[in-house]
Amino acid sequence: MSSSVISNGANLAKYMDLPQNGKVIAEYIWIDGTNGIRSKGRTLPKKPTSVDDLPEWNFDGSSTDQAPGHDSDVYLRPVAMYADPFRRGDNVIVLAECWNNDGTPNKKNHRYAANKLFEAHSDAEIWFGIEQEYTLFDEFGNVYGWPKGGFPGPQGPYYCGVGTGKVYARDVVEAHYRACLYAGINTSGINAEVMPSQWEFQVGPNLGISMGDQLWVARYLLERVAEDFGVKVSFHPKPLLGDWNGAGCHTNVSTKAMRVEGGMKYIEEAIEKLSKRHKEHISVYGEDNDKRLTGRHETASIAQFSYGVANRGASVRIPRSVNKDGYGYFEDRRPASNIDPYLVTGIMVETVCGSIPGVDMVAEASRE
Ligand code: ADP
Ligand code: MN
Ligand code: MN
Ligand code: MN
Helix, strand or coil, X not given: CCXXXXXXXXHHHHHHCCCCCCCEEEEEXXXXXCCCXXXXXXXXXXXXXXXXXXXXXXEEHHHCCCCCHHHCEEEEEEEEEEECCCCXXXXXXXXXXXXXCCCCECCCCCHHHHHHHXXXXXXXXXXXXXXXXXXXXXXXXXXXXXXCCCCCCCCCXXXXXXXXXXXXXXXXXXXXXXXXXXXXXCEEEEEEXXXXXXXXXXXXXXXXXXXXXXXXXHHHHHHHHHHHCCCEEECXXXXXXXXXXXXXEEEEEECCHHHCCCCXXXXXXXXXXXXXXXXXXXXXXXXXXXXXXXXXXXXXXXXXXXXXXXXXXXXXXXXXXXXXXXXXXEEECCCECCCCHHHHHHHHHHHHXXXXXXXXXXXXXXXX
């Protein structure tokens, strides 16, 4: 294989099968200074049974755009643990929050602020389901499987496509789906998207903070699976200009009150509140989202809030079935594929359930 990744499954398997002498490997993962994912592994003396068994750790934040060189230690505080589909056995993946030496949350640790909101509003039992769209590229930077120096036929046959020429890199998607289920991610489905080599997976419904946790881990698993195939993952919201769909992170939302008979009243109230904070929400809904939210390609204009039943050209959509039942959830179609889900779920609970002292998700997004 000519990619930078060596992947010789048969050779590697010999070593992966070796017993570990009772030791467990924990791969700590965290969000870096550019909304990317980093990870490093460490040996634990025995199988951890809960997050409390996992030690705090640290890394060199000056190498990840997270700290200055003269004060470079950033601390990793474990917050969630998952089965490791790559190493298997008792080995685990550990999601960690980043903390500075002076006891403040690191600039890209938006989980801490979002979690305060979820704790304050735990009575609302807010659920999220996020539809993560992404695009696959080959190692040379071409959209995966597209003709060299040219384009495939126009969009039409690719969404949920079946058959050669209509679907690209299904192996990556299939492997990622299994890896997520093995790890314990609440993946609800996958589908091929409108642009060839663009795909989607959905995570949810998930309660509060676990939405952001599981979406980040699912992204990590996708990056790792794609390594094995020498494929690059892009979370850019408009990876190709022109008549090609962009990529989003539609965010589906419900509170306990919205999910039972009479819930439509609360869905409408939430949409009314969202309409008054459109600019604020857009400010945390991802970079380069203006290239995607053009009013074309199943999006609404970035300039104006809109909503509608079954309307995929609106900012917020009430699914047809929800409108018929009179209760359920709504879909915010504005978030871009490159969001930090902690910012998006955080501002959602702030707007729908109310702000709390000391937390402001718009300011949080640009905190240094
Ligand atoms: P679309 O029709 O927009 O493509 P999908 O089927 O891709 O929708 O995604 C719908 C998402 O909504 C899924 O992640 C699902 O788990 C989530 N969802 C379903 N019910 C609820 C609910 N009551 N609250 C929040 N999210 C929900
Ligand atoms: Mn979808
Ligand atoms: Mn989609
Ligand atoms: Mn959707």
